[in-house]
Amino acid sequence: MSTELGSDADWTQGIPRILYSRCRRCGRRGYLPRDRCPTCGHDRIDRLPSDGVGTVTAITVVHRAPRGGDHPPTPFGICLVELDEQVRAMGRCAPTLTVGDRVRADFTHEVPYFEMVD
Ligand SMILES: [Zn+2]
Known part of the structure; x- marks a missing residue:
């Protein structure tokens, strides 16, 4: 750090x-x-x-990215996560996540990427 x-x-x-x-x-x-x-x-x-751990409260799956800009391959997910600290954060995720899934933020992408907690 x-x-x-x-x-x-x-x-x-x-x-x-x-x-x-x-x-x-x-x-x-x-x-x-x-x-x-x-x-x-x-x-x-x-x-x-934050510990970066929380629960998915909403997800949108992008099937066709806007023109221009730097986007991941489609389809990709954009999710709203209620962190365990009672704060909502937005990030990218797999398009297969659903509301209620427990997730953890990964920082190896350009924006927080929420992955399922095992
Ligand atoms: Zn105050």
Whole structure:
């Protein structure tokens, strides 16, 4: 893990983990980094590491990728995962996953890729 990137670095900077935000006042959690809590307005928001494990709450299977851009071979899945830290994160997945499957984030792709937990 790089020491130059600091504790706020996550997969978007090449560090293999998902971070989430938690308000120090009210405890509200969310996926995105924020300067202020959208619930209570407090400005002390911690960024904490997730274990990357959760449950699929929605999945879309892409059969025909949009033109342009860099897409994986079709079909591929895009899933919404309720992480065990009660934060929802989006990522790619196999098109065979279904709602309710337990998954874990893998960081060997350019975006989090959720795979079935054995
Ligand atoms: Zn708050």
